[in-house]
Amino acid sequence: MTDRPPNNYRDVVLAAPVSYGYSKQSDKPARWFIGSVLRELCRTAGIDKTAIDGAAISSFGLAPDSVSFLTQHYGISLRWLEQLPFGGASGVIALRRAARAVQCGDAEIVACIGGDSAAAGSFRELVADFSSFSNAAAYPYGAAGPNAPFALITAAYMERYGVTREAFGALAVAQRYNAQHYPAALLGDKPLSLDDYLNARPIAAPLHLFDCVMPCAGGEGFLVMREQRAIELGLAYVTIAAADERHNAFADDPVQLRSGWSEFGDQLYQRAGLGRADIDLVQTYDDYPVISALQLEGLGFFGEGEFNQFAASTATTFDGGGLPHNTSGGQLSGGQAGSAAGYLGVVETLRQLTGTAGANQVANARHGLVSGYGMINYDRGLCSTACILSRGGHHE
Amino acid sequence: MSEFIANTQLPLAVGTDSGPLLLQQCGECHAVSYPPRELCGHCLVDALSWQPQPDAGQLLATTTLHHSLEPALQQQLPIVIGSIKLAAGPVAIAYLSPPSAAIGSAVTVTIGRDSAGNPVLQARPTNPQEQQP
Numbered sequence: 001m002t003d004r005p006p007n008n009y010r011d012v013v014l015a016a017p018v019s020y021g022y023s024k025q026s027d028k029p030a031r032w033f034i035g036s037v038l039r040e041l042c043r044t045a046g047i048d049k050t051a052i053d054g055a056a057i058s059s060f061g062l063a064p065d066s067v068s069f070l071t072q073h074y075g076i077s078l079r080w081l082e083q084l085p086f087g088g089a090s091g092v093i094a095l096r097r098a099a100r101a102v103q104c105g106d107a108e109i110v111a112c113i114g115g116d117s118a119a120a121g122s123f124r125e126l127v128a129d130f131s132s133f134s135n136a137a138a139y140p141y142g143a144a145g146p147n148a149p150f151a152l153i154t155a156a157y158m159e160r161y162g163v164t165r166e167a168f169g170a171l172a173v174a175q176r177y178n179a180q181h182y183p184a185a186l187l188g189d190k191p192l193s194l195d196d197y198l199n200a201r202p203i204a205a206p207l208h209l210f211d212c213v214m215p216c217a218g219g220e221g222f223l224v225m226r227e228q229r230a231i232e233l234g235l236a237y238v239t240i241a242a243a244d245e246r247h248n249a250f251a252d253d254p255v256q257l258r259s260g261w262s263e264f265g266d267q268l269y270q271r272a273g274l275g276r277a278d279i280d281l282v283q284t285y286d287d288y289p290v291i292s293a294l295q296l297e298g299l300g301f302f303g304e305g306e307f308n309q310f311a312a313s314t315a316t317t318f319d320g321g322g323l324p325h326n327t328s329g330g331q332l333s334g335g336q337a338g339s340a341a342g343y344l345g346v347v348e349t350l351r352q353l354t355g356t357a358g359a360n361q362v363a364n365a366r367h368g369l370v371s372g373y374g375m376i377n378y379d380r381g382l383c384s385t386a387c388i389l390s391r392g393g394h395h396e
Numbered sequence: 397m398s399e400f401i402a403n404t405q406l407p408l409a410v411g412t413d414s415g416p417l418l419l420q421q422c423g424e425c426h427a428v429s430y431p432p433r434e435l436c437g438h439c440l441v442d443a444l445s446w447q448p449q450p451d452a453g454q455l456l457a458t459t460t461l462h463h464s465l466e467p468a469l470q471q472q473l474p475i476v477i478g479s480i481k482l483a484a485g486p487v488a489i490a491y492l493s494p495p496s497a498a499i500g501s502a503v504t505v506t507i508g509r510d511s512a513g514n515p516v517l518q519a520r521p522t523n524p525q526e527q528q529p
Contacts, residue, residue, distance in 0.1 A: 124465045137431035140402030140516055141489045142475040143466035148489070151459035152479045159457070159499045205460040254481045255456050378431055379479060379487055 005271055009240035012099040013230045013392055016044040016223040017350035019328075022184050022335055026117045026217035030061035033115035033219035033340070035074050041111050041221050045233055052223075054080035054107030056098050058090035058114040058339035060126055080107035087374030088285040089245065089383035090114055090342035091220070096243050096387070098224035108225060112346075115219035116338025123215045126338075131377050138378040144204050146287065146376050147212060151204035153380070154290040156255040158206060160305070165206065167311035168289035169197035171325065172210050172332055174316040175286070179329025181318065181360035186216055186335040210332070211288055218337030220347045227392070236354035236392065241272035241367065243387035260384030261298025261371065269300075272367075272388040276300050279388070280365040281324040281352055283345030285373040286332050291381070292325070295371040299386060324362045327352060345370040346387075353391040366391050400468035400512040405432040407446045407507070408515035414508040417517075419484055421447040430486035453480040453503050453519065458492055468512055480505060480519055490517035497521040 018040040021033050034057060042049050055078055057067045065073075067083040080101050084090045091114060098110035127145035129135060138149060157163055176192035179185035192210060200209035230237040244267070246260025269275060282301070284292040293307045301323060302310035315322030328334055328348045331341050349368035351357040372385035408415050420429045427438035428449060435442055458478040464470045476495030480488050480503055490505055497503060502522035510516045 128465065132433075133431040136404050138489055140404050140510070140514060141477045141491060142461040143400070143402075143464045143469050144461045145465055147463065148459060148461065148477060149479075151461075152457040152477075152489070155459055155499065156457040156479075202460065202462045204463065207459070254487050255479065379489065 005267060008271070009099045009103065009243070011227050012102050012224060013227045013237035013239055014095060014222050014224055014346070014350055014389065015230050015235040015237040016041050017347045017354070017356070018044055018221045019184055019344070019347055020219045022186055022216060022218035022337060024118070024186060024214070024216050024335070025120060027119055028117055028217070030059045030115050030117050030338070031065070031070065031073055033117060033217060034059060034070065034113050037113045037115055037219040037221040038074055038111055041223055045223055045235055047109070047233065049074070049076055052076060052109050052111050053078055054098065054101055054110035056082040056084055056094040056110060056112045058084045058086065058094065058342060059116050060338045061116045061122070080110065086342065086383045087339060088287060088342040088381070089372035089374035089385045090339055091344070091346040092243060092370055092372040092385035092387045093245055094343065095224060095240065095346060096245065099240055102224050102226060108229065110224040111221060112224060112343065113219065113221035114340040114343035116217065116340055118215050118217040118337070133378040134376070147204040147207060149376055149379050150288040150290065151207045153256055154206050154211070154288065157257055157290050157293070160257060161307065163293070163307050165198060166194065167308045168211065168293070169194050170311040171289045171292055171316060172197050174320070175326045175330045176333045177317050178327050178360055179333035182328040182334070182358070185329040185333050186214065187333045188329060207288065213287055213331045213336035216335030216337050218335065218340050220340040220343035222347055222350055230392070236356065238350055238353045238389040238392050241274060241388040241390045242268045243385070244268055245383065245385040248382050249384060256380035258294060258298050259373070259381070261295055261386055265299045265386070268386055268388060274367055274388060278367050279369045281327055281349065281362050281368045282371070283326055283330070283349055283368070284371045285342070285345065286326055286330040287336065287373070289332070291373055295373065299369065299371060318360045318362050327357070327360050327362060342372055342374060345372065349389050353389055400466045400514070402510070402512070402514040402516070404515055406515040406517065408509070414506055417449045417451045417505050417507060418446045419449045419486070420444040421449070428484040428486060430482070430488055449482070449484040451504050451506060452483040452522065453505050455497050455499055455501050455503050455519070456481055456487065457499055458497065460495070472511060478503070478519060488517055490519040492519050494520065
């Protein structure tokens with residue numbers, strides 16, 4: 001792979017964070033969530049839908065439709081359209097694709113949206129036919145869905161480094177605290193103590209109840225446009241300091257204890273002109289705490305195998321003065337709304353860096369790191385992404 | 397019990413309950429591919445066929461499942477599975493029986509049948525003294 005860095009994202013910004021419609025179950029289709037986010041994006045930005053000429057959309061639940069059919073549902077006419085099937089990596093990939101489209105003039109305002117529903121039984125249907133490798137080589141072995149491969153990764157990580165359940169629990173408990181300050185978090189009304197975490201029933205040991213996300217319905221979205229356009233619209237915005245992605249990194253590792261973050265992490269900070277100490281908040285893709293640990297480790301927030309020490313010494317609550325992490329509660333305390341979960345980290349960081357987060361606002365947040373992870377195939381997730389976003393200069 | 401049809405694609409003769417480990421191997425570069433696929437995962441040539449492989453492997457991790465999405469399997473919980481680095485090269489997930497092998501220990505892998513009759517990979521400790529108490 002080439003060492004040549006990608007071009008920068010100068011003049012491109014993100015604006016109009018929208019999270020919408022979170023509920024534990026819904027009979028509405030994914031289209032309803034995506035369309036609702038589109039409407040809220042227009043309302044938030046104060047624009048008519050005709051101003052949007054590009055869209056990047058992710059959903060597990062569109063079938064039999066593709067995103068092209070959505071244009072007719074929503075009565076929109078576009079000149080740039082992407083369907084991004086990258087699960088938990090979709091949000092960062094959407095902003096990367098959309099930023100290039102805007103930078104190169106293929107579109108002026110791109111709506112980036114992840115949305116999914118949660119009908120009774122739909123989660124089983126999704127994971128029972130998730131991928132050809134999963135169907136043949138993972139699901140047959142107990143039909144545990146993603147719990148099985150992530151339990152195996154968790155067990156290997158604990159064995160290799162002596163990581164304790166208390167360390168994973170520290171992340172989960174801090175996220176619940178954050179969720180208690182974010183009204184839309186579906187589990188925000190239920191306090192979680194470390195004892196609650198440790199004493200929960202086993203699901204796929206060493207994973208227990210509070211290691212596993214609750215599938216739910218919901219949508220997330222943001223707009224990508226030129227900086228000048230955001231200023232004209234009077235929108236608070238963030239800039240993209242650096243972003244990167246990998247697919248099937250470290251393919252020969254027998255167990256996934258690292259991924260693309262270890263490969264591109266150093267260059268990411270270099271291109272952003274920032275150090276890890278400059279990062280005021282981090283959002284990781286937390287389908288399981290071990291995956292958050294792999295992202296934090298791969299992106300250099302602690303050394304290899306030092307997760308116990310990190311968890312014991314670093315407050316990850318939004319107001320703890322340490323490293324604010326998954327400041328809206330993440331998926332573990334907010335719910336996993338299918339593909340929307342891949343956009344959650346970008347949207348929450350956008351709220352934080354534009355000072356519009358509400359009760360969970362991180363004080364004086366300037367730079368936020370968003371990490372993504374997606375598409376568990378049979379033994380590992382194949383997509384890894386990260387971006388560093390910085391507070392734009394014209395909204396204060 | 398409701399039926400559970402799992403399409404593992406593993407070859408196991410009709411009427412037999414177990415058989416040796418066969419995996420797809422490339423006739424061109426001899427690399428072994430798993431999970432099953434259409435083209436060699438190494439050289440991309442269309443030359444895969446099911447060939448006998450060494451039955452040795454090393455246990456990478458185990459999990460005890462207390463939850464299953466398939467009613468047919470829920471009656472057997474808890475179920476123990478493991479991930480295994482096969483001597484033939486690939487990593488595979490297999491049923492583990494007896495379930496008490498330690499991470500890092502040697503396992504022997506064969507093709508057997510699950511309770512619904514699907515051909516599946518089954519692993520057992522190669523040296524029973526390496527089992528955890």
